[in-house]
Amino acid sequence: MADTQTLVRQKTASKAEQAGLATRRAPLAGKQGGSATVILVPAEAASRISLRARAEDVGALSKGLGLALPVKPKTSATAGERTALWLGPDEWLVIDQSGADLVAVAASSGALHSATDVSHRNTAVIVSGPGAAAAINSGCPQDLALAVFPVGACSRTIFGKAEIVLWRMAEDKFRVECWRSFSEYVFGLLSEGAEDAAL
Amino acid sequence: MLLIYCPYCEEERSELEFRGAGDAHIVRPTNIADITDEEFEAFFFLRDNPKGLIFERWRHIHGCGRFFNAARDTVSDRFYKTYKAGEPKPELSAILPADSDKGASK
């Protein structure tokens, strides 16, 4: 058993080795799922901040972050590995795939804001394939027709009994962000939705 | 299930994303520590529960997170208007269609 072995190793490990042993365990590690028309993959670890700021500070923050923070509801902006999702009139979820220290990046803007690290609070599932929207609509009440929820659109919403942040990355590819303790539920419902979407 | 226009998201969304938050336009007195028992009772406890037009608060809790106000008919559940928190209470004539019954709101 892996757990026991870790334990044994830690008992005999020096402090430095213990530091090295601080392995990261993603809540959805090892999960896979989907159906003939939907692929479900846990997203790679990424750094994330919940960014809050007033309208007058958006310009400076955009400069600091290297992308134009979206100010239109349900829209996102991406530059390289970094994406900012509009969640509310003064709220963005910024995701950086390269793992950059977003709190520090935001601070470097010098503008008044609040940046709270939520890299570990959230986790995500990438839902792709021709049945992706149908799978998500098994529990999400939003209209995911392309005309209404186009590529790049994003929204905090509901998925069954969990809150999610939904981002359409491509026509048939979505990122479903949720809090880590809801991820098992979200993945489970997505799995059933994916199966149903294939029928 | 209601369909509610969020004035911040500028879109109609399912009631599932929202949470009701009671009557609107009840102002917390700035000198609240000094008000009389009667004033506190009126501020905190007394509500009209009208049949017809009501001004009420909603929060788009599973959306943009914002509180906002709505003018709704409690009988038909029709929303006459939703508007951002802090905006003044709209004039009845501006929101009520000509055919509607007058609600018992103040």
Place this chain on the structure above:
Amino acid sequence: MSGANRIAGAGRLTPAKTARFTFDGKSYTALQGDTVASALLANGVHLVGRSFKYHRPRGILSAGAEEPNALIDVARDSARKQPNVRATVQEVFDGAIVSSQNRWPSLAFDVNGVNNLLSPFFAAGFYYKTFMWPKNAWHKLYEPFIRRSAGLGVAPKEADPDHYSSRYAHCDVLVVGAGIAGLSAALAAAATGASVVLCDEQPEVGGALHYDSGVTIDGTPGYDWAQATAARLAAMPNVKLMTRTTAFGYYNHNFVGLAERVTDHLADPDRTQPRERLWQVRAKRVIIANGAIERHMVFANNDRPGIMLASAARTYLNHFGVAVGAKVGVFTAHDSAYEAAFDLKRAGVAIAAIVDCRDRPGEAVLAEARKLGIEVLTGHSVTNTAGKLRVSSMTVARNGSNAGRRINIDALLVSAGWTPSIHLFSQSRGKVKFDAEHQRFLPGTYAQESVSVGACNGTDALQATIDEAIAAGEDMARAAGATAGGKVTVNAQSTFEWTGGMIGAGEGAGPDTTVKAFIDFQHDVCAKDIRLAVREGMHSIEHIKRFTTNGMASDQGKLSNMHGLAIAADALGKEIPKVGLTTFRAPYTPVTFGTLINHSRGKLFDPARKTPIHPWAEAHGAEFEDVGNWKRAWFFPKAGETMHQAVDRECKTVRNVAGVFDASTLGKIEVVGPDAAEFLNLIYTNAWDSLKPGRCRYGIMLREDGFVYDDGVVGRLAEDRFHVTTTTGGAPRVLHHMEDYLQTEFPHLKVWLTSATEQWAVIAVQGPKAREIIAPLVEGIDISNEAFPHMSVAEGKICGVPTRLFRMSFTGELGFEINVPADYGQAIWEAVWARAEPMGACAYGTETMHVLRAEKGYIIVGQDTDGTVTPDDASLNWAVSKKKSDFVGIRGLKRPDLVKDGRKQLVGLVTKDPKTVLEEGAQIVADPNEPKPMTMLGHVTSSYWSENCGRSIAFALVAGGRARTGQTLYVPMPDKTIAVEVTDMVFFDKEGGRIHG
């Protein structure tokens, strides 16, 4: 041979494609596409059930969803079994096990049939009268009797092995019903480019075209046109066509629930398929094309097997190829029934007579009847029938005359005309209007963005229906924003235009009070029952409905409502609109629980929230308890330990050595911004300006009414950044409460709130050896007592991982709470454990946490408080700032009731016998001998065995509690009265030195 009554060449089913099924154990052959009803009729089976109250033999009345009689139990195996299925809707599949219901020991001989003879005792309102007295008899006699004899179907005992799914969908135009009107409307809407959903409850589209053989559309037979049109629609990318899909509920803002039956008709369904799928459709516009439902005639003994709606007999003939009898009578008030007789006659069935209660039926149908040699008796009525298990004769009399002629028949087709199906319109909160000329209710004022077309809108003529539907389809699509061109034209002809119709009691429904002229078949409501209800003072139709249970059966009065209303209006001497119509409610037809629940079962019933350390706890044998949606480690029993032994050991170990506790579920809110301290000043009773970065404080939060709402430790990380903790269960509502005030009362403050509950895994290390355990792991923080005293916070690293380290304690011991980014939670826990375990420390769970905090007098908001407790009641006045001019609850605290003497206060309780542990929730009295009702002083809020104290300890809310310190009070229990002494709330380490260790 698929039944002796199958007529060669008739119907649309393929004779070679058969299916076998059993009914009450007997095997029958059906054709694929048969309903259970059509297959039974083909095999000459008319008797299919017993009525609810009188247990009268009942047959198949209809050919659709309105069926009140033919309720059956359909099973594949012992678990896949559904009661109360309408035989007229259930499609036969090979191997179906079908049983009749509500009979014992058999359908043909039912012991409870005696109820029919006892019927004088079962008059309307008998529930309210018969079973009222004596009171004790209800539980012992009446209720068991009613439950045993009145049950409809029997639910399966096993869990449902099928699965169900759900889908949200949006469309421009939803069309409900795929008959002539619905198909035409859908064609027109689809031609504009609008997204269209078209649904129909039947396996195939067509609606009335199933039976109406006299309709030609665009040069082809109506039914064939319908199928071709459906194929055209289904091929369009902007159309979704769903059959076997019932629009069961029309809710607010064009939200319509559809139940799609996916596998119920299949002999060997693919188990990956859901049995049913719930569609929650939000439509910009809705077109209701529900059609109309034929009414039966109300006369004496109108319920015998073999008596059937005329259109149903036509469906069985024209669609299923089944003759419902060999010598058939017709009793009608409407021209449409004539066509049933014509079709049957042409198929070779003898028609005994058409009895028409009208003096002047339509000329065209009369002429056709003459041509076919069918006897028509106008101005006559069927006044009675005979036949035990199937109708054998009808008595026909000239209207107003008592002298009747008996005519032998084996089936009787009835029609009182057509009731527009306004259920969905009514559910949408539209206001109906009464069409006096045709004695029917029609859609009047719409409450939502919808329109009714065709028969459900009172539009009877064929081409008018089509034109109306096409116009509505285009209008609704345009209103929904569709812009593409495309005109649709559909031309149709029908053989006859229909006239006629009546509602209420016919000639044979008696004025006399013993005649059983049924209105509501399923609930055995007769015309006389409605009259009785009126005589007994029920004047509102809503009261009459409840008194008689008319329309309250699973068919929801689809056939009975109008008759009941007309009889009531007659008895009341009022016009029908003055008596009013009862409210139609969802669902239109019964929906399975499985469909409504869909994915929310088993693991998906509710999210089971687990902490990052959960896998470790699970691997180390923890028992878990539910706290909200969280699974929390409750205690860690060693081999052979009971819960109490484990908790006692954990409690001792923490105080003697140390313990490690997973506190990750604690709510955390990051409060950031230049006005953060000012905001917290307004939200908490405490003052926060004075708290220096690096320090923590216990805070209390009130509601505006002055009662304690939540509590927790708040750490100041920087001038403009606070780390707020809340109770586990309180996290979401506390954030909501804070956001409410921030957004709507204090929007001028520059501060933002972010939930960080799940960002951090929290490992509490508590006990004398806590510092020794963590010291070698921590980097960059001096955790000595001097540099890092109780109630400190610092950011640094642990095992190379960033940490927010708190020096705090919920045990009264030297304690730390290590916050690390959640993905590292288990690794850091394991590193801590690797040091703690060799020192003799333990992992402990929530139970030990509860005991240890109680030993120290720390309250848990929500357990020791209940929403009516002030800070003073909980002896927490020290945490209420006296200097602030405002905070939430400041005025509430001054309310007269909140400052008066004698309030319930939180105190400690010790039992006189130290071994006795009180029950939480137990009531407390001053005088155990006081006569009942005794004066309750309060109740026990927390109670534990404290191994550290060697005795039981408890908290209680007691009126005037603190002044009673030292007094003896009593806790009366069912078996004994327990004497207790009121104490302060600190039971262990009263001086509080250990926390600073």
